[in-house]
Amino acid sequence: MLLAGSDDGVYRFPDRDGPTDRTAERTLASGRVMRLRTFDGLDGCFAATTTGLFHSPDGETWVDLGVPTEAVYSVGALPGGQLYAGTRPARVYAGEFEDGVDAGESDDGGPAVEWRECEGFQRLPSREEWRLPRHDDLAQVRDLHHDPADPDRLVAGVEVGGVHGSDDGGETWVELRGDDSAGDAVDDDIHELHVAGPGEYVAATGFGLFRTTEGGESWARLDEGVDQRYFRTAFSLDGTVYAGGALSNSATWDDPDADPELFAVRDGAVDAVEFPAADETVTGMAAADGDLVVATHRGSVLVRRGGEWTAVGELPVPGDLTGRYTPLAELA
Template identity: 45%
Template sequence: MAIFIGTRDGVYRTATVPVEDVEQVLDSGDTPRVRTFPEVDGVFAATKTGLYRSMDEGQTWEDLGVPQEEVYSVVTSPDGERLYAGTHPAHLYVSTDSGETWDELEGFQDLPSRDEWHTPRHRNEAHVRSLGVHPDTPDRVIAGVEVGGVHISADQGQTWTERRDGVHDDVHHILVLGADEYVASCGDGLYRTRDAGQSWRRLDTELDHRYFREAFMFDGRLYAAAARSSPGTWSGEGGADAILVESTDSGETLETVSYPGGPAEIILAWTVVDGRVLAGTNDGKLISRDSDGMWTDAGQVPEGIRSLKGC
């Protein structure tokens, strides 16, 4: 077993939960995504210094040479033939030869709202923060842009349709639950669609905390965490002032639960290890959900956690 931990200082690896030994295996700087895919071999790390892949459980890494250096998201097609990468500034690239060469999906730049994708805190630019594909709709690519909304392609990324009406445009993550069902975690709210983004329903209307970073589903239970406000407020005396919520009805009702590190630390990443949900916080804490539904301390890494993947 290996657990890969994307942090603000690169990728770490551990083999145990609770964590006893943790080793930095990639000095890549900020790493928004660490992912594996059943269709292709290797571990992928989307980082602000490039998209890397390891074929030997993190011992060595290869920079796949995406044309834009800052890579925020990565996904493969269900057949493994196409590898997509989303970058900052907000561009999309595809490789059909396992990352040897890349082509830009130029249709992504033709979306009507493209000129609106920018925010001062990201150098007046935007990035493709999240990418998703579902096996039942293999040619459909779902892209979440921070700041720019949700957009969908039905033809492997060649042409695009905006699906941003009804969802906040500060999109941090899109959880693909089914062919047409997604949950979007945004800077102002948690949203669900059951018609591939043609309409959205806000799920967090009963909560006081509105800044969501990433949702996760395992064994029929939806998990999400939210801070009261954006990261610029997390360094004060109360920290992030965050909550953890769980739902057994796809977000129709959200139950707030306690967790180690809360409310000062916010959960930013999720994975499953040996049938249990493992989560990571902005201060580098790992926590695990036991069989009784309680969250317990599972160790610490040296940097704030951005992404997790158990293999």
């Protein structure tokens, strides 16, 4: 089952091989869906939305997990089952499930998760600088991931605020921007932070595509020689980094000269991928049975098998700026 997020909730495709002109069925009505994630050791799928964090064991029924800050922009988990939520304004919360409950409702019908704020996140040296004027001078935690280099290591990407890491499950944090003076710093306008492997992260930002193989100690640009420097999403599969880029922000994506591209980075070389929806910006990616699945800002969902693209179906994108975020997740 393929799940896709849109501006008004989560949608379901029962498979990836049905009629190509079908429209996905909505199973969760919510605010804009920012992330859809599944985790080893936790059943089901988690949807981080602007109206809360929701969990579904089956992609059909959903429960609000009651994060203290309503606008949840990211969700992560450690291998031991510890759940984390990143919010707007930029805060990180750690959640503990009640005994005997993997996820869902407690015995009294309320959320089965007890949340506490990771207060060390607020003590990062650059914290007072995290803001963007067009976002009401607020920042948001766009991604939370476990780094497989250590069972207790978390990394967080903040828009606007950079990349930060914790080696103790969120209690204390350090900045992972790289060295500005050496020119190997990641841009702090993080749109998506993807963990490709132990110590290897890819950051899609408003001013370029960056990668670290040193746990954030230094960064390198991956987008040298391309005109598109506004990246919304990044993903890796079988050693290749994929990224959806455009010339400018989402307000321009329907302009005749928006010129979006899907890029593949292999062995340091950046190449444009031939893509049937050439005038659509890729805003979500996932892997399903080893294949790359993408969604665009206009709601096209496609899968790439053996170098050939096939349409999965259409995702409704009813927002004022269509499909700025279209996260995807495969639920077995």
